[in-house]
Amino acid sequence: MEVVILAGGLPSSISEQPDGIPKPMAEIGGRPLLWHIMKSFSQYGLTDFIICAGYRSYVIKQYFLNYYVYKSDITVDLAKNKVTVHNKVTEPWAVTILDTGVNSSTAERVKQAAPYLEGDDFIVCYGDCLSDININSLIDSHSKDGHIMTAAVAKPTGRNTIMNIVQPGDIKGSCIPSSDIHNAWVNACTMVVNKRIFAQLEDMRGTFETDVLNRLAQIHEVSAFYHDGFWCPVETVRDRNHMQQLWESGHAPWKIWND
Structure with a gap:
């Protein structure tokens, strides 16, 4: 069963980054909200994700394209133009990222996911x-x-x-x-x-x-x-700060996985 994540809204007002990022890319515990959501679903064996992106969709694409780099130690040999990834850490996820438009409604975003759905049922959730x-x-x-x-x-x-x-x-x-x-x-x-x-x-x-x-x-x-x-x-800075505090306490309710 695929999980369709709606992640195409306006720029985040809860991130420290001044240039604006998609709200689902705002970080809790050094990981984007998207990662936390996907990590939770994967504990139920749901590992096929369709992310309906919009505003600055390339930020989401870059994150998953470079997931190895973000999660692992690397050696960059500048002379040979070679990158070695050490202790590879990854997830068993298949991630499809759709550029569904900046101004599309959430109903329109879900419609654009239709060609990528294989089963009769699927899940729709929000990336924040x-x-x-x-x-x-x-x-x-x-x-x-x-x-x-x-x-x-x-x-x-x-x-x-x-x-x-x-x-x-x-x-x-x-x-x-x-x-x-x-x-x-x-x-x-x-x-x-x-x-x-x-x-x-x-x-x-x-x-x-x-x-x-x-x-x-x-x-x-x-x-x-x-x-x-x-x-x-997670809609406000106060929400984000509260989630960060829960994460740092070691008792984040949504964290149902083991490190």
Whole structure:
């Protein structure tokens, strides 16, 4: 099953780099957010990634093209124009990077990933969200429900659109932020999707997380997977600093792998 990562948004405002980089390339613990997300998925055996890039897509391409260099010790023989890579450290990942345009909507970015999908189901997630969602349980829930989409929902962090959910899990759409935080659920930006989605995307130019979800809700083709654990969209400097502190403490909730 492929994992489609939406990574094409505007330049990051949470990185120390003054020239601007894609937000998913902002670093936590010396590694891009993208790396953390992919590392988590790979613990569930999901190693085929399609990154829908946009703003400064070459930054993402360069990172993966030079992954050996970034992760390993190297010797550069300038006289012979030769590079030797020592103690090679890599990941069992197949990474496809698509330049989906700077101004494309998230729905349009997902559409561009269609030719690279092999199975009937795939995962869509956002390149600026960290979580400890149990992906196996999410996939199982999707298989049982049989809907086009199963969206993980989590407790709001305070800046999120509330989901209109009818128990036990049918999503009826999204609505404006609510003051009833204790009973509210928000889209955790990790979804298992069936290829039938592309029939709904033919004339769609809006956001995948709201416009597409609302359309699927109208035809009763989206269900909720409740996640009570950790989830955080890394949207501000404060968010990033908090994630950095968690990482340095050795208790980052999204770190489900062993070093």
